[in-house]
Amino acid sequence: MYQIKTFNAIAPAGLNTFTNNYQLNQSDQPDAYLIRSVDLHDHQFPTSLKVIARAGAGVNNIPLDTANANGTAVFNTPGSNANAVKELVLALLVIASRNLMAAADYSATHTEADVSQRTEHDKTKFNGTELLGKTLAVVGLGHVGSLVANAALSLGMNVIGYDPYLSADAAWNIAKQVQRATTLKMAVKNADYVTVHVPKSEDTLNLIGAPEITAMPKDVQLFNYSRGGIVDNAAVLAAIDDGRIAHYYTDFGEPQLADQAAVTVTPHIGGSTIEAEVNGATQAAQTIMTYLETGNVTAAINLPNLTVPFNAAYRFTIIHENVPNMVGQITTKLADAGLNIATMANAAKGHLAYTIIDVDDLDHDSSQYLTDALNKIPAVARVRLLIHH
Numbered sequence: 001m002y003q004i005k006t007f008n009a010i011a012p013a014g015l016n017t018f019t020n021n022y023q024l025n026q027s028d029q030p031d032a033y034l035i036r037s038v039d040l041h042d043h044q045f046p047t048s049l050k051v052i053a054r055a056g057a058g059v060n061n062i063p064l065d066t067a068n069a070n071g072t073a074v075f076n077t078p079g080s081n082a083n084a085v086k087e088l089v090l091a092l093l094v095i096a097s098r099n100l101m102a103a104a105d106y107s108a109t110h111t112e113a114d115v116s117q118r119t120e121h122d123k124t125k126f127n128g129t130e131l132l133g134k135t136l137a138v139v140g141l142g143h144v145g146s147l148v149a150n151a152a153l154s155l156g157m158n159v160i161g162y163d164p165y166l167s168a169d170a171a172w173n174i175a176k177q178v179q180r181a182t183t184l185k186m187a188v189k190n191a192d193y194v195t196v197h198v199p200k201s202e203d204t205l206n207l208i209g210a211p212e213i214t215a216m217p218k219d220v221q222l223f224n225y226s227r228g229g230i231v232d233n234a235a236v237l238a239a240i241d242d243g244r245i246a247h248y249y250t251d252f253g254e255p256q257l258a259d260q261a262a263v264t265v266t267p268h269i270g271g272s273t274i275e276a277e278v279n280g281a282t283q284a285a286q287t288i289m290t291y292l293e294t295g296n297v298t299a300a301i302n303l304p305n306l307t308v309p310f311n312a313a314y315r316f317t318i319i320h321e322n323v324p325n326m327v328g329q330i331t332t333k334l335a336d337a338g339l340n341i342a343t344m345a346n347a348a349k350g351h352l353a354y355t356i357i358d359v360d361d362l363d364h365d366s367s368q369y370l371t372d373a374l375n376k377i378p379a380v381a382r383v384r385l386l387i388h389h
Ligand SMILES: NC(=O)c1ccc[n+]([C@@H]2O[C@H](COP(=O)([O-])OP(=O)(O)OC[C@H]3O[C@@H](n4cnc5c(N)ncnc54)[C@H](O)[C@@H]3O)[C@@H](O)[C@H]2O)c1
Pocket: 057, 058, 059, 078, 079, 081, 082, 085, 139, 140, 141, 142, 143, 144, 145, 162, 163, 164, 165, 166, 167, 170, 197, 198, 199, 200, 203, 204, 207, 225, 226, 227, 251, 268, 269, 270, 271, 272
């Protein structure tokens, strides 16, 4: 029986996909965490924890260094909530272009009998513009950004994208009419609207700061539905005072943004649709089951892709540092135990490498001896022995 611990509100439809081999929230020695935005940075990881699956996109709430040192695999659910964010950004474009928030606030505060007469008189204050023919800059063209860019094209907007790290797979999803900028400043220089869809990391802190905002035209409207910290709030407020930014919309409130007429804050609802939450929870549950039962890895954050059909009787999975001579040391231990390897695969990504070794004959004493011996190799972070059922 595998033990799962959940954090945050995880869609029941996703949790229901766990088979009878899984128990939820019954043990303080869980094999897996299924999480959303809970901040794990000051969290003590139990030694039992083999995998963390984040239902959603952002993994800035997970301490990857700790996970690497513990040999804990980290996954997210790529694309599971991208459509939800896309639809919200489309709504924001319409809200921003038509001055909708201010217009609705105005009508909500007028209840006198002459409301219709004053409405007709005052409505010119809320004249908007159309999105047709306007320019949208999309910073980050991954799962969310590519959907936003393509959808904005279909509204008749000019779309210019910036993503220097775009994967070949992601590039296939972007309509050819989306213009590519080679620098962030070039992307935003003619934009009426700028929307940011990048992960939060050391490299993207204050990605949109004073120099980038200065490169934007006057009266630009800026959307941050990525993460707090990617846009420099102080620079935004200064640009609002200078009349460069007309309005800032963000999903990430902070005290300095409160009570600012030209700032609209939503409570981190970009991925909060029923559909996205079910997608994320279902994908995360499936990822956990595959990883715990087979050790196979597809699209992990901190491990390389490695998928080997599990046909042998036993499987060792070994997470180790990406340093020379690991495979040699590992296979020597198997040879010392007199074991014949049925299949072996190894791959590396960043600081970590991952080795899968299948064997057909393994008695109890050898399994214990080998697990201990492999664990004692200095650069090994975690060894698991899986039994084929
Ligand atoms: N508000 C919400 O509820 C909500 C929902 C989903 C995602 N998000 C946030 O949005 C982020 C993006 O989500 P996604 O699913 O599109 O992720 P993704 O990984 O599919 O795409 C991110 C893209 O950003 C690009 N990128 C990285 N650094 C960049 C930089 N310096 N300049 C330009 N591009 C850069 C990458 O190359 C990648 O193509 C997530 O990491 C998360 O923080 C927020």
